Amino acid sequence: MTKTPTSVFRQRFSRRRFLGTTLAGMGAALTTGLPKVGLADAKTVRLGMNIPMTGDYAPWGLPGLYGCEIVAANINAAGGVKIGNDTYMIEMASYDHGYDTEKSVQGFKKLVLEDDVKMVMMLGGSTVASIIPWAMRKKMLTTTLLPSDITPDTEYLVATCESHPLYNVTGVEWLADKFPEAKTAAIITTNDIEYGKQSAATYNAAFEVAGIDVVDVNFHGFDVADFAPIVSSLLSKKPDVFCMATDVYTTPIIEQLFHQGFKGKIVSCTCDGYLDVIAKTSKEFVEGLTFQFPDFDDPALTPDKADFPDPAGFDAAFNKDHAGEWSAVAWEYPSILLNWIEAAQAAGSIEPEPVLSAMKANSSPAHTFGPGKWWGADLWGLDNAVVGNWPVVAINDGKARIQEYRSVYDWLQNNAGVLKKHMQALDLRTV
Amino acid sequence: MGANKLTHVAGTAALLIALVILPGHLKYHHQDFIIFLTINVLVVVSYRLMTLTGEWSLIHIVMMGVGAYTSALLSKNLGVSVWLSIPLAGVSAGAVAALLSFPLFRMTQFYFLIGSFAVGEAIRLAWVYFVYPFGGSSGINTIPSPELFTIDFMEPIPYFYLVLAVVTLCLLILHRIENSRIGLTLHAVHWKSPLAESVGVNAWKYRTLAFIIASIFVGVAGALKVHYLGNVTPHQFGVGTMVFVLIWVIVGGYNTFYGPILGAIVLSILDEAFRAFEAIRPAIYGVLLIAAIMFMPRGLESVPGWFRERLFRKTAE
Numbered sequence: 001m002t003k004t005p006t007s008v009f010r011q012r013f014s015r016r017r018f019l020g021t022t023l024a025g026m027g028a029a030l031t032t033g034l035p036k037v038g039l040a041d042a043k044t045v046r047l048g049m050n051i052p053m054t055g056d057y058a059p060w061g062l063p064g065l066y067g068c069e070i071v072a073a074n075i076n077a078a079g080g081v082k083i084g085n086d087t088y089m090i091e092m093a094s095y096d097h098g099y100d101t102e103k104s105v106q107g108f109k110k111l112v113l114e115d116d117v118k119m120v121m122m123l124g125g126s127t128v129a130s131i132i133p134w135a136m137r138k139k140m141l142t143t144t145l146l147p148s149d150i151t152p153d154t155e156y157l158v159a160t161c162e163s164h165p166l167y168n169v170t171g172v173e174w175l176a177d178k179f180p181e182a183k184t185a186a187i188i189t190t191n192d193i194e195y196g197k198q199s200a201a202t203y204n205a206a207f208e209v210a211g212i213d214v215v216d217v218n219f220h221g222f223d224v225a226d227f228a229p230i231v232s233s234l235l236s237k238k239p240d241v242f243c244m245a246t247d248v249y250t251t252p253i254i255e256q257l258f259h260q261g262f263k264g265k266i267v268s269c270t271c272d273g274y275l276d277v278i279a280k281t282s283k284e285f286v287e288g289l290t291f292q293f294p295d296f297d298d299p300a301l302t303p304d305k306a307d308f309p310d311p312a313g314f315d316a317a318f319n320k321d322h323a324g325e326w327s328a329v330a331w332e333y334p335s336i337l338l339n340w341i342e343a344a345q346a347a348g349s350i351e352p353e354p355v356l357s358a359m360k361a362n363s364s365p366a367h368t369f370g371p372g373k374w375w376g377a378d379l380w381g382l383d384n385a386v387v388g389n390w391p392v393v394a395i396n397d398g399k400a401r402i403q404e405y406r407s408v409y410d411w412l413q414n415n416a417g418v419l420k421k422h423m424q425a426l427d428l429r430t431v
Numbered sequence: 432m433g434a435n436k437l438t439h440v441a442g443t444a445a446l447l448i449a450l451v452i453l454p455g456h457l458k459y460h461h462q463d464f465i466i467f468l469t470i471n472v473l474v475v476v477s478y479r480l481m482t483l484t485g486e487w488s489l490i491h492i493v494m495m496g497v498g499a500y501t502s503a504l505l506s507k508n509l510g511v512s513v514w515l516s517i518p519l520a521g522v523s524a525g526a527v528a529a530l531l532s533f534p535l536f537r538m539t540q541f542y543f544l545i546g547s548f549a550v551g552e553a554i555r556l557a558w559v560y561f562v563y564p565f566g567g568s569s570g571i572n573t574i575p576s577p578e579l580f581t582i583d584f585m586e587p588i589p590y591f592y593l594v595l596a597v598v599t600l601c602l603l604i605l606h607r608i609e610n611s612r613i614g615l616t617l618h619a620v621h622w623k624s625p626l627a628e629s630v631g632v633n634a635w636k637y638r639t640l641a642f643i644i645a646s647i648f649v650g651v652a653g654a655l656k657v658h659y660l661g662n663v664t665p666h667q668f669g670v671g672t673m674v675f676v677l678i679w680v681i682v683g684g685y686n687t688f689y690g691p692i693l694g695a696i697v698l699s700i701l702d703e704a705f706r707a708f709e710a711i712r713p714a715i716y717g718v719l720l721i722a723a724i725m726f727m728p729r730g731l732e733s734v735p736g737w738f739r740e741r742l743f744r745k746t747a748e
Contacts, residue, residue: 054713096706101660101667102467109587110460126664129572133585133661153573191559192568221556427562 042080045088045350047337048117050107050131053096059272059325060123060145061096064333066322068092068121070314071334081341084348090337093117101130112140118350119340121333124149124164125194132157141352143336145329148198152381152431156356159376159385160339161332161368163408164269165199165245167390169206169415170406171267171290174392175241176210182240182265184215188230188253189245191219193428199245199269201422207243208422209415215239224249231256244268251277258285265290272327274400283398290394290403293328300391300402307366308335335368339386342366360384373409378416379423381431387412450595454588461703462587466594466659468699470652473598475679475691476605477648482685483614484638485621486543489673490531490551491649496668497554498524498650499657503574504564506658513577517597517654524650525643527554532639548670558665570664574657590659597655601648606688608644617641682723684730693731 049068051061072090075081080089093115095107104127111117112135120135122128124146132149135142136156144150147159147166175182185207190196200217207214215237218230231253234242241264242257244250250271257266258281271277271291278286294301296315301308308314308331318330339359344350347358364371365386372388387409391402412419423430454462478491498520505511505519531550538546558565565571576584577593584590608614619627620634628634657663683694701719705712727733 096712099666101662101664102463102656105660106460106463106467109463110458113459126569126662126666129569129662129664130660133573137585193562193566194569197567221559427567 042087042089044091045083045344046091046093046115046117047340048108048111048115048120049092049094049333050097050104050111050120050122050127051094051333052099052123052127053094055098055100057099057123059327060329063318063322063325063327064121064329065092065094066325067314067318067330067332067334068337070317070321071309071337074309075341081345083341083344083350088350090341097127099123099125099127101126104128104130105134108135108140112138118344118352118355119143121336123329128157139353141340141356145332146194146198147376147385148194148380148429150376150380150382150384151429154382154384156352157384158356158359160359160365161335161386162328163375163385163387164195165202166385166387166408166412166419167292168199168202168245168269169209169411170390170408171292171392172203172206172210172212172243173406173411174404175265175267175290176212179265182212184213184237184239185241185243185267186215186234186237186239187217187243187245188234189217189219190248191221195248196246197426197428198423201426201428202419203243203245203267204422204425205415205419206411207241208418209411212241222248227252227256228260231260235260235262239264241265241267251280254286254289255280258282267291270328271395271400274395278395278398286395287397288394290392291400292390292393293400294391294393294402295326295400296331298393298400298402305389305405306369307371308338308368331368339366369405375409375412377431378412379420379430447595447599451592454591459587462591464699464703466587466591467656468696469591469594469598470655471676471679471695471699472692473601473652473655474649474676475683475695476602476688477645477652478676478680479685479688479691480605480609480617480648481641481645482680483609483617483621484634484641485624486539486638486641487677488535488547488551488642489544489670490535490547490554491645492668492670492673492676493551493554494524494528494646495649495653495656496558496663496665497527497646497653499653499663499667500558500565500571501650502654503571503657503663506575507571507573508564513575513658514579517577517651517658520654521647521651524653525647528643528646529639532642535642536635536638551673552670555665555668565665568665570662570666572662574661574663576658576661584658594655594659597651601651605644605648609688613637613640678720682720682727682730684732686729687732690730690732693734697731 049065051064052058053062069092072092076089080087093111095110097103097107108120108131111120119141121143124144128144128149132154136154139156142157144157144159145162145164147163150157187200187203189200196219204214216234218234220230242262244253246269250268251273254277266289268291270293271289296311301311318326340355343355343359347354349355359365367386367388369389369391372386374383375387376385377383389405390408392404392406393400394403420430454465474495481488501523502516502520505516506513535543535546535550559568582589584593616632616637619632620637624634679694679698680691682698684690702716705715708715
């Protein structure tokens with residue numbers, strides 16, 4: 001029987017199996033006092049990160065590098081990964097573009113031509129747009145966290161982990177199920193296209209599908225110093241749900257909601273700094289605040305739900321070395337790294353083209369929260385984004401905890417037309 | 432030709448020859464680096480022309496954006512040849528500068544600085560607000576590269592030579608302007624404005640002229656940049672970028688033609704050299720900047736003179 005790429009995947013690699021191997025390898029190395037397993041014969045494969053490590057966007061870059069270094073160190077300690085007939089150590093090569101398009105181009109070329117990386121991980125937006133012509137021409141496998149970067153011409157650009165902001169639909173769907181009395185919502189977001197408007201369109205669609213009327217949407221610039229008048233204006237419409245479609249100003253906005261006595265439900269795309277929010281408001285006020293990104297010590301990240309090796313161990317290792325620097329990208333880039341290993345093992349090669357082919361040939365690619373599906377042609381012209389389940393997180397007694405996993409893919413299968421309508425209403429690019 | 436002039440010509444020729452040879456000996460990403468650096472040289476030198484009148488503005492980088500957007504829209508949406516859209520970018524930036532000069536030059540000095548910032552931000556935010564035709568915050572992507580025979584201008588070395596040729600031509604023109612009667616009048620408007628006006632010099636007209644000329648050249652610089660990058664966004668022309676231009680000019684010195692060039696080159700290379708320090712790189716850059724301002728208040732342009740002076744003193748002793 002001919003082995004399909006999918007069957008090869010299943011035989012050779014699963015992240016849980018990989019975890020077992022890793023821990024066994026580490027244990028063997030520790031107990032026998034031997035040097036790292038197989039190091040003498042191992043080759044090295046470099047994977048690149050062209051990300052912001054300084055400037056305003058650094059929280060969406062640097063923690064990801066730290067996360068990848070932890071995962072790579074664990075893999076290497078266990079003897080590396082077997083790809084084809086060779087064993088490889090993983091090495092991360094990074095370049096700080098500071099969210100500057102010029103530096104992004106320089107960084108991308110440095111990583112590809114000088115560091116000989118086999119994949120480049122990026123955040124997304126204009127820094128991806130500036131490298132696209134060259135990257136596609138050189139057929140370099142590139143990843144983004146913003147699937148809206150995908151166009152019909154970006155064959156080598158994939159979004160295999162975060163599909164910002166599609167996952168937001170799960171939070172609204174869950175809220176509507178749990179709190180059917182919520183009938184109206186107000187949305188606040190930044191006025192940029194990459195993050196703010198994409199997210200607003202997604203929330204608009206999710207609320208429409210959930211039967212919740214959006215009574216007002218505020219698009220504000222990045223230079224707002226005082227959110228009091230904006231929040232007052234939105235609260236004057238008496239929404240049952242207050243929705244923050246992007247996270248940049250989560251803390252000052254929730255502070256305003258607290259001071260202005262908001263009693264309804266709060267939904268946010270992310271809330272990485274929720275401990276700060278609690279410190280500035282109260283534990284009682286943020287109780288039930290719903291968002292989309294779990295802490296990795298969450299007990300609900302069980303092996304049957306989360307395809308990520310030892311999430312709690314990863315969380316502990318990260319916070320030991322980089323306390324206070326956690327953000328969602330801390331686990332997202334490592335997750336992409338694991339996607340790459342999976343595809344490289346299936347391809348039996350580390351070269352970008354066969355790895356991409358293996359990735360795309362897998363109709364049920366691994367995703368952080370369970371198997372996913374390739375999607376995106378309906379919206380951006382190419383099925384190069386992986387969507388699957390995504391957790392709905394809420395704050396319970398001062399701690400972010402996963403409430404439930406819901407399927408982004410199922411929602412999109414049923415409601416892609418609604419999403420497209422709202423994207424077009426905000427002049428966002430769709431096919 | 433005097434000996435001094437001959438030295439200058441020989442020095443410039445040697446520098447140009449070195450620049451022609453240089454890219455083949457650089458790492459790949461440094462080839463990109465010198466493309467952007469060469470474009471930035473045109474940005475700072477054109478800015479200095481503006482400062483000759485004594486007016487410092489915060490709109491210069493936005494005028495670069497006007498050129499960049501013009502060339503991007505003409506070449507991508509209207510199919511205009513890039514070879515034509517680049518000079519038209521300069522014309523467009525100059526025309527916008529001419530229009531803006533009416534409100535802006537009702538102010539001088541600090542008020543002009545603030546006014547130029549406000550107008551610049553208004554233009555930049557218009558690029559964010561109007562998704563059509565400017566593409567909003569994500570700007571315009573897949574902007575075409577120039578085409579000429581079989582030359583591949585997406586590769587850095589051919590594009591560097593194009594940029595080098597255009598920037599060299601622009602610098603020659605700017606140098607000629609500064610050393611012409613117009614340039615002398617610009618100096619007069621700065622240092623002896625009442626005296627110049629008393630002999631019939633229209634200071635407003637010359638300030639406007641300097642603003643328009645500076646904008647034309649920085650518009651060309653913007654066009655050169657976007658046809659290599661392939662995209663243009665409002666983010667590229669924010670006040671943060673303008674602050675870098677000011678730093679380059681101030682640290683380099685603005686009393687000579689080459690001062691800002693030195694500033695742009697030295698500081699950009701330092702920034703690149705400290706890349707290995709990752710997150711603490713801005714702090715190192717800041718410390719160096721403070722040290723440069725403290726110990727070289729007249730800018731990097733004073734360093735050759737300082738060396739010359741020491742050499743002559745030693746020879747005399």
